[in-house]
Amino acid sequence: MSVVFERTRGLTDQSTHFCPGCTHGVIIRLIAEVLVDMDLLERTIGVEPVGCTGFCENYFACDIVGAAHGRAVAVATGVKRARPDRFVFSLQGDGDGAAIGLAETISAAARGEKISSIFINNSIYGMTGGQMSPTSWVGQKTATSPYGRDVELNGQPLDLPLLLSQVDGAAYVASVSVESPQEVIAAKQAIHKAFEVQIAGLGYSFVSILSTCPTNWGVTPVEALSWLESKMKPQFHLGELKKPALEGVTGP
Amino acid sequence: MKTLMKGNEAIAEAALQAGCRLFFGYPITPSTEIPEYMAKKMKRVGGTFLQAESEVAAINMVYGAAAAGERVMTATSTPGFSLMQEGVSYIFAAELPVVIVDVMRHGPGLGGLGATQADYFQLTKGGGHGDYHPIVLAPATVMEMVELTYLAFDLADEYRNPVILALEGISGQMMEPVEFMPYRPKALPPKTWAATGIGDKPKVNIVSYVLANEAGELHNLHWAKKIERMRAAEQRYDTYRMDDAEFALVAFGISGRIAESAVDILRAEGIRIGLFRPISLWPFPTDGMRKYSRIRGWLSVELSAGQMVDDVRLTVGSGTPVHFFGRQGGMTPDPEDVAEAFKMALHNELNAGGVR
Incomplete structure (x- = not known):
C-alpha cells in the first residue's frame, strides 16, 4: 500500500488554536511542507507576529522567534544579518504587515533583505475580535466599521503586494489564495519560489495569501470560501506580480 | 598607548573590541558618531552595520540578532530611546542580551542638544511596560x-538582560x-538558548507572551528573582573625599565631575564634604550609600528637575535631609554654583554642626 498523504514533519503534533473553517491552518501546513520539501527545516529560523499566526511557535518544528506587533520583518532582518547562512522566513497578518508594520515591510523590501515574508491577508483583525484592517473591502462590516468600510472615511483597501512589486529590492512578489484545491497548489508553488529566491540570494521575497475568517466575518466556513472569491479577490491584483529570472529553479 | 577620542567614538571602538559584530541604528544627534564609527569600522572586522528605517525598527533588529545569539548593540538619543521602549520591554521578557547606548538630549518633546540627565526615570524605572529593569551604567x-562598554557586553550575556549605557550629549561629544x-571576556556558558536553526539540537522558541495567568505569574516571579540577583551583585559607585565627610x-x-570640583571648593572653606557618584543608576548603589550613615545632609546634583533625588531619599531614609540642586534645558552649573547651592540648602545643618 503506498502512502498518498501524511502529516508533514515540518509541524509538531500540537493541535492548532485556529477557529473552525479558518484557512490559516492550510497556510502554515503549506509553509511547513515546503520547508521539508526543500530540506530547510533544520536550518530555518521563523519569525512570528502578533495576531492569529502569533502562536505558531507551537506548530512549526523549526526554531521560532516571536516579534512585537508589526515588527516581524525587522526581527527577521536582525536574525538573517546575524546568521546569513540560515533560512529565515516571517509570518504576518494584514494588520501587522500593512498597518502598524508598513514602514518595516517596505523598508525590508527596499533593502532587498534576503528573507521570505508570508503575508496572510484575511481583511480583518482576527485576534482582537474582528476590527477593520487596512485590507478590509469597501462596505465590509466589522466591529470598527459597523456601517461598512466607508471610502470617504477610510479610503480604499491597500494592495500591499502590488505596492511591493514596485520596490526594486523585492525580487519575488506573489498574491495567491487558498479557497480551492487548485489555489492551494498555486499558493504552495508561490511559497516554494519565494524560498528559492532567498536561497539564491536574489533579494526580498513576499507571498500574500488571501485567507478566510468565518468567525469574524460572521459567516459559515463554506460561505467564507465564497466570500473570499467574490468579495476579497476583486480588491487585489493576483498572481505572480514580480518574478526574477531564476536559473535552474523549477518549483515543486 | 593613549589616543585622544570623542566619547561616542570610544564607546563604538570598545564595543568592537568586546566582540560586538552587529549594529543597527537610526541617526539622531548627539549620538550619531556611534553609527558613523560603526559604518566605517564594522566592515573591517567582518561585522554588519545596518542603518534602520527608525528607532522602532532598529531595536527590533537588535532583538532578532540577539535572539540568534550574536553580540549586538544600538545607540540613540532621548526621543529615539523613547521609541525603543516597547522593544526594550520585549528584550527583557525574551531574556536577550542587548547593549543600548542612550546619549541624552533634553526634553520633554524634541527638546534640545544641551547636557541633560532627564532620562533618569525612563532609564531606571522601566521606560516600557511591565515589571522589568535594564542594568543602567553611567x-x-x-x-x-x-571600561563600562566592555562590562556592558559581559553583563548582558551573563544575565541575558538589556544593559544601557547612559551619557549626556556633552560627554559623548567630549x-x-x-x-x-x-x-x-568573562567566562560564560555557550548560548544554547539561541535560535540558530535546530541543526541536531531540540527546537528553540523565543517568545515573550504568556496568556495563562498562572504561567504569567510564574514568569514574573522568575524575572523578579533575576532582578534581585542583579540588584544584589551589580551595584557600582565611586567616591571622592568621603572618608571623613x-x-x-x-x-x-x-554632574559627578562638576560636583567633584564643588567638593574641593567647599573643602577649601573647611566643610567636610565628599562626593558619592553612582556608576550603576540601576541597580542604584543603595548598599554603598548606606555605609555613609554618618552623613548629616545630602545634596543630589542633577541635570533635570530632580529625579535621582527620589532614590537618594529612599536609600538614606527620612532621618537625614536630602536636597536637590539642578539645571535644566541643556544648562550645566559651574562648581561654584553647586557649592553655593549646597550652602543654601543645608544652611541649618551646617550651622547646627558649626562650620569646621
Missing part, C-alpha cells in the same frame, strides 16, 4: 566609557585621552 569620563586595554554631594556622569 560613565563620567571617556576612559570609563570604554574628547579625552583614552587607552583601550585588551578586552578579557559629614556632608555629601551625590551626582552621576558629567
